[in-house]
Amino acid sequence: MKIFVGLGNPTPEYSATKHNVGFMLADRLADEFAASTWREHFNALIAETFLDGEKILLVKPQTFMNLSGEAVAPIVNFYKLDAANLIVAHDDMDLPLGMIRLRPKGSGGGHHGVESIIQHLGGEKNFPRVRIGVGRPPANWTVNHHVLSPFTQEDADKISAALEELVPAVICIFREGIDSAMNKFNPKKRSRNDESNHSVDSQ
Secondary structure (H helix, E strand, O other): OEEEEEOOOOOHHHOOEHHHHHHHHHHHHHHHHOOOOOEEEOOEEEEEEEEOOEEEEEEEEOOOHHHOHHHHHHHHHHOOOOHHHEEEEEEEOOOOOOOEEEEOOOOOOOOHHHHHHHHHOOOOOOOOEEEEEOOOOOOOOOHHHHHOOEOOHHHHHHHHHHHHHHHHHHHHHHHHOHHHHHHHHOOOOOOHHHHHHHHHHHO
């Protein structure tokens, strides 16, 4: 069994904001799988589906971002799930807008939703992350203003493309594990030779 959690804020005024890209990916996956209707349980909206005979839960916590662990931990504990079978998707200001990055585990990295999940799982950090870049705040903007603001149309198009790419990436995590998905879908680092060739070409 796998549990996919997309992080976000539950009320309509936040639906198109940067902080809600996790919810957006959960919705894309629900459409891809033609998952069952979202139902409220464990202080979250949950849709159920199957992949290759394995049960998959798609989860959107309804606690607001900073309290995400209050919804996620009871679900994980109820199903007695190993942390490696929990996948959490969230916005990430440390990545350029539209960039995606898969990670096998780690700290919260300053993301309050992830930090809440770690706290309520008793400090457990060994669950895969799906990071979706939303970029840094513009000059004179606070972090809250940035992540709680909607995308421009141009930026919304970039996020939509990133979410489209992440659907097969998450399916790969379900089927083959995070290491295989990272190898296939993480942006590749260029070698020094590649960078040198790029430098020559661009002169």
